[in-house]
Amino acid sequence: xxxxxxxxxxxxxxxxxxxxxxxxxxxxxxxxxxxxxxxxxxxxxxxxxxxxxxxxxxxxxxxxxxxxxxxxxxxxxxxxxxxxxxxxxxxxxxxxxxxxxxxxxxxxxxxxxxxxxxxxxxxxxxxxxxxxxxxxxxxxxxxxxxxxxxxxxxxxxxxxxxxxxxxxxxxxxxxxxxxxxxxxxxxxxxxxxxxxxxxxxxxxxxxxxxxxxxxxxxxxxxxxxxxxxxxxxxxxxxxxxxxxxxxxxxxxxxxxxxxxxxxxxxxxxxxxxxxxxxxxxxxxxxxxxxxxxxxxxxxxxxxxxxxxxxxxxxxxxxxxxxxxxxxxxxxxxxxxxxxxxxxxxxxxxxxxxxxxxxxxxxxxxxxxxxxxxxxxxxxxxxxxxxxxxxxxxxxxxxxxxxxxxxxxxxxxxxxxxxxxxxxxxxxxxxxxxxxxxxxxxxxxxxxxxxxxxxxxxxxxxxxxxxxxxxxxxxxxxxxxxxxxxxxxxxxxxxxxxxxxxxxxxxxxxxx
Amino acid sequence: xxxxxxxxxxxxxxxxxxxxxxxxxxxxxxxxxxxxxxxxxxxxxxxxxxxxxxxxxxxxxxxxxxxxxxxxxxxxxxxxxxxxxxxxx
Numbered sequence: 001x002x003x004x005x006x007x008x009x010x011x012x013x014x015x016x017x018x019x020x021x022x023x024x025x026x027x028x029x030x031x032x033x034x035x036x037x038x039x040x041x042x043x044x045x046x047x048x049x050x051x052x053x054x055x056x057x058x059x060x061x062x063x064x065x066x067x068x069x070x071x072x073x074x075x076x077x078x079x080x081x082x083x084x085x086x087x088x089x090x091x092x093x094x095x096x097x098x099x100x101x102x103x104x105x106x107x108x109x110x111x112x113x114x115x116x117x118x119x120x121x122x123x124x125x126x127x128x129x130x131x132x133x134x135x136x137x138x139x140x141x142x143x144x145x146x147x148x149x150x151x152x153x154x155x156x157x158x159x160x161x162x163x164x165x166x167x168x169x170x171x172x173x174x175x176x177x178x179x180x181x182x183x184x185x186x187x188x189x190x191x192x193x194x195x196x197x198x199x200x201x202x203x204x205x206x207x208x209x210x211x212x213x214x215x216x217x218x219x220x221x222x223x224x225x226x227x228x229x230x231x232x233x234x235x236x237x238x239x240x241x242x243x244x245x246x247x248x249x250x251x252x253x254x255x256x257x258x259x260x261x262x263x264x265x266x267x268x269x270x271x272x273x274x275x276x277x278x279x280x281x282x283x284x285x286x287x288x289x290x291x292x293x294x295x296x297x298x299x300x301x302x303x304x305x306x307x308x309x310x311x312x313x314x315x316x317x318x319x320x321x322x323x324x325x326x327x328x329x330x331x332x333x334x335x336x337x338x339x340x341x342x343x344x345x346x347x348x349x350x351x352x353x354x355x356x357x358x359x360x361x362x363x364x365x366x367x368x369x370x371x372x373x374x375x376x377x378x379x380x381x382x383x384x385x386x387x388x389x390x391x392x393x394x395x396x397x398x399x400x401x402x403x404x405x406x407x408x409x410x411x412x413x414x415x416x417x418x419x420x421x422x423x424x425x426x427x428x429x430x431x432x433x434x435x436x437x438x439x440x441x442x443x444x445x446x447x448x449x450x451x452x453x454x455x456x457x458x459x460x461x462x463x464x465x466x467x468x469x470x471x472x473x474x475x476x477x478x479x480x481x482x483x484x485x486x487x488x489x490x491x492x493x494x495x496x497x498x499x500x501x502x503x504x505x506x507x508x509x510x511x
Numbered sequence: 512x513x514x515x516x517x518x519x520x521x522x523x524x525x526x527x528x529x530x531x532x533x534x535x536x537x538x539x540x541x542x543x544x545x546x547x548x549x550x551x552x553x554x555x556x557x558x559x560x561x562x563x564x565x566x567x568x569x570x571x572x573x574x575x576x577x578x579x580x581x582x583x584x585x586x587x588x589x590x591x592x593x594x595x596x597x598x599x600x
Contacts, residue, residue: 010574010592053588056575064578071579204583208519208548211582215547223547227521230582238588288546302585305514309587309599 014055019048022125034123040186043251047124050246053238061133065140065232072144072228079221080151089217089285091156091495092486095348096210096283097149097222098158102347103175103275104206105145106166108229110179111194112138118187130239134195137232144228148221156491158347158482165347168462169475170396170453171275171339173403177450178272182265184446189261191243197265200240201306203233204298206276213284241306248313255314260442266318267435271402274331278339281332281361282353290364295328320435326411329365333373338407340380341392345467347477349486352381372414389485393467395454399432400447401439406432424448516586516597517552518559525568526580532563548582556598557586 008016025033037044078084088094112135119131146162153159166172182193211226247254277291289297307317318324340350353361358377361369383390396405397419410416420431424444431437440447456462463474471477481490496502518533520526522544530549533540540553551557565572574595586597 010590053590054575054578055590056578060575064575067579204585208583212546212548227547227582231521231578231580234581234584235578237584241587301513301515302517305516305585305599308514 010055013057014052017057017059018052018129019125022128030123034121036121036187037123040188041257042188042247042254044124044247045250047122047126049249050124050126051242052126052130053242054235056133056235058129058133065136068228068231069140069144072224073147075224076147076151076221079148084218084220085152085155086498087218091491091498092349092351093217093219093283093285094152094156094491095158095350095486096214096279097152097219098156098348098482099275099279099283100222101145101149101159102162102165102169103172105142105149106163107175107179108138108142108145109163110176110183112136112142114138114179114183114190114194117183118190121187127243134232134236134239137229137236141225141229141232144225148225151221155494157478157489158349158491160478161476164476168453169347169477170345170398170457171342171404173398173451173453174275175272177403178268181268181446188247188257191240192247192258192261193265193268195236195240196244197262198269199233199236200244201266201299201303202269202273203237204302205273205294207233208298209289209294210276210280210284213280213286213288216286216288217284244310244315245313248310248315252314259315262315263319263435264439264442267320267324267433267439268402270320270324270327271399271404271432271436274335274404277332278335281364282336282357285357287357287360290361291332292328292364295325300325319438320433323411323433323435327408329368330372330409330414333361333365333369334407334409337373337376337380338396338405341390342396343484344391344393345471345475345477345483347475347482349484349489349491351486352377352384368414384485391484395457395467397430398452398454399436400429400450400452401436402432403450403452404432406430408432514555514599515552516555516557516584516599517550518557518584518597519548519550519582520580521582522547522549523580525576528567529559529564529577529580532567533557533559535567536560536563556596558597559595561593 031038115131115135115138119128119135122128122131149159166176182190185193207226207230211223211230214226215223244258247258280291280294281287303317307315336350339346343350358369358374362374380390396407398404399406406417406419408418410418418433420434420437422429422431422437422440427448429440429448431440457470462470464470468479471483472479477483486492520529526549530542530551533551534542536559537553537557540551540557543550543552559574559577561572561574574590574592577595584597586599589596589598
């Protein structure tokens with residue numbers, strides 16, 4: 001018989017090269033091979049229903065990934081050879097990269113480990129292959145980000161020891177604890193946390209408008225790794241949505257479990273992204289869109305469409321969605337004013353926004369900026385001009401769950417601090433919000449173990465008893481180089497010399 | 512409530528032809544240009560047909576090649592050898 005189609009179609013190829021690579025075990029029980037598949041209470045009746053809409057097989061995966069890498073590294077080379085760092089909009093921008101490299105890139109590595117681990121724990125072959133590919137993707141992201149930023153490390157401070165800092169520095173415990181929480185959960189919660197809540201619902205906010213902003217600020221290397229990574233994310237996002245639909249379709253008992261995880265991980269992701277809000281509004285000298293606009297587009301609009309689609313399974317939007325929507329008018333300003341006060345303990349610099357930037361914020365945040373935040377900057381600017389640049393020497397109260405300092409305000413009451421406390425087995429715990437307190441209430445035995453940087457400093461576990469000692473010896477932040485105010489910093493001086501401006505020229509300084 | 516699907520591409524040579532193909536096959540689609548990227552959105556459904564993309568590119572094109580240039584998507588994905596569909600049903 002003549003063969004009509006010498007090439008397999010996508011569906012058949014996927015079937016042969018993925019599902020048919022699995023086998024039924026004969027001399028061991030399935031429950032013993034996949035021991036973690038049941039303890040979370042998720043019921044899977046038929047793994048063959050798992051759909052990978054991209055139907056990506058390993059051969060195609062390597063082919064396309066290799067092509068992405070070739071394009072990416074050609075650009076890195078060109079960027080480095082042409083001293084691309086000299087063409088960015090302003091050196092203040094590099095501070096966003098310092099935060100990215102110490103806060104986000106290690107999460108890519110954590111995701112690589114996380115997917116490698118859960119990929120082993122599912123008895124369905126489709127899920128295992130998808131996790132394997134994502135695991136390799138995440139390792140690629142971690143590596144390409146480090147390669148991209150290694151060029152900046154040659155010219156700017158604060159980028160020299162990101163993995164070390166990630167495990168120790170106070171604000172970096174926010175992203176670290178987020179992923180540790182996910183990785184310490186069971187395999188289905190991990191997928192709901194990372195594939196669905198983070199990848200599908202929230203990462204667009206980081207990788208789309210922020211990366212477009214990197215392009216707008218002349219950072220060819222970062223926008224390229226960002227978009228290259230995001231091209232994998234498109235696949236991860238699709239997987240995230242399919243995972244949720246698959247679990248929900250398998251058994252009705254799964255619905256309340258998934259709903260609780262969505263509530264929890266939406267909130268944890270939202271808190272984590274508060275760092276991104278400040279990167280977008282304050283750390284991109286040339287601005288593309290505000291955090292509030294990005295939130296409206298990528299959460300309210302896209303998330304709205306998504307949760308409308310999930311209604312049929314009995315899933316509603318995340319419990320504290322309204323609080324997050326209300327916070328879009330305040331988030332970046334509350335974060336930046338906090339980091340401004342604690343610049344003595346960060347690996348990046350902070351500054352007072354310039355006049356044009358404040359005007360931009362007034363325009364983007366008409367209800368809130370002039371009323372609540374501009375006066376704070378005017379006060380801080382006056383203090384700085386009088387030689388009293390403000391640093392807060394009292395260590396902040398951290399939330400037991402998200403580990404962000406309790407700096408947020410109540411919904412609808414922007415001058416009232418949001419704070420909750422709970423007593424558990426005789427100990428008092430503090431939270432930034434009702435949502436974080438909820439998460440604690442459900443699993444107190446997990447969150448009482450949180451490694452809170454401020455507590456650890458006070459307990460003497462961080463190589464010193466004062467901030468300077470902890471910052472230098474424990475964090476590896478070089479005092480006077482990596483930290484403090486941007487204006488007058490070595491990075492600032494270096495930038496002025498690149499641009500051919502004498503440091504003494506005050507007018508240029510203020511530009 | 513409106514339910515938009517969307518796809519974002521890197522603003523490059525491949526993507527410009529894909530966007531042309533999308534515009535031709537989805538007259539209701541809205542194309543937005545942002546720094547380094549192109550975002551295309553439409554109510555409920557957006558389809559990319561291999562035939563149209565091949566005609567625009569002037570060469571053979573595998574639907575999975577799209578993975579190289581795409582930045583992000585929103586909506587349920589349905590892909591086979593001839594098309595890539597994003598939709599909210």
